[in-house]
Amino acid sequence: MIDVLPDPGYDPAAYRVEPMTLTRLLDDGDRVDLGGRVLTVLHLPGHTPGSIALLEERAGILYSGDIIYEGALIDNLPNSDVAAYRRSMEFLVDLDVSLVHPGHGESFDRARLRQLAGTYLRRTAVSVADKESRHSIIRDVPPKRETSRLTRSPGRLLAFSDGVFAIAVTLLVLEIQPPHDFGRLLRGLGALWPSYLAYTLSFLLIGQVWVNHHVMFDRVRHVDRAVLFLNTLLLMVIAFLPFSTSLLADALRAEQGLRASVVVYGGTLWTAAALFNIVWAHLRRAKLLDPGLRPFGARAIARRFALALVWIGSGILVGAFVPIAGVAIIAAFLPAYYLPIRGEYGEQDDTAD
Missing domain, CATH: 3.60.15.10 (Ribonuclease Z/Hydroxyacylglutathione hydrolase-like)
Known part of the structure; x- marks a missing residue:
């Protein structure tokens, strides 16, 4: 040879x-x-x-x-x-x-x-x-069982989650009803601006949640029963967003109940952000993350998720008094959270010794 x-x-x-x-x-x-x-x-x-x-x-x-x-x-x-x-x-x-x-x-x-x-x-x-x-x-005794916690591949969890995200963004457009007076079609279409605004904001927000959901689970080696349950709660909140979006659009159109609608809308997003933080904390504590993700990257992702609670919470608080300003704060959340997180791909902290 x-x-x-x-x-x-x-x-x-x-x-x-x-x-x-x-x-x-x-x-x-x-x-x-x-x-x-x-x-x-x-x-x-x-x-x-x-x-x-x-x-x-x-x-x-x-x-x-x-x-x-x-x-x-x-x-x-x-x-x-x-x-x-x-x-x-x-x-x-x-x-x-x-x-x-x-x-x-x-x-x-x-x-x-x-x-x-x-x-x-x-x-x-x-x-x-x-x-x-x-x-x-x-x-004459039962076979010995594994004492370690049962873990599973995240593949099916991600497939199910992607399906829920896809359905949620599809349902958003159903809130936009075409005008009935075709004799004044342009005016009728223009009057639907609250629906366009709520649809665009919610579509991009759900897309952002989907992106960060992948940021989180792309670095997961296994999932356990607790992760499956917590992710189910997260998807339940995401599926509620079309209702919150419709509520916000109707309030903008009626020019009534804006404060309450902004609080409900922001509260839905804040609950999703809180569940993100809970899931990530459990993944770190249970050592279910891919070892390729260094501690610096894990901390960077945790900081990004934690900041969402403060950001959206500020939008809710302001929106309770000045609804349009609250919506603007929540909307400003979009560009910042589409940006990559330094360290999410396993990069080292350049400032580390």
């Missing part, structure tokens, strides 16, 4: 591994900076307890080592653990990479990665179930 020597006069018989000094142990989420290339350490046990892979996020490349490759995967070594191997494979199925360089054999793409991982999960599902069944019969 080797047909070229490293250098002239190279003697394979004289080759030896030079001793090295251990300086530290790598842990899951550690980052190795090679100067222009940053590799994130992924702890993927199963083949051995300490099996790792290296993820080059910016390039979408995974160096998988011995955890996955073409051919029979070895999970019968003295220290191998099939249950741990399965958890590692469940993680790899959802890993977003474009190319995998394994420790053995040819490289392959994400589709093949998912295929190999899925094949292993299907193959071992029967053996794991059979092993637990035999253990239960012999011991």
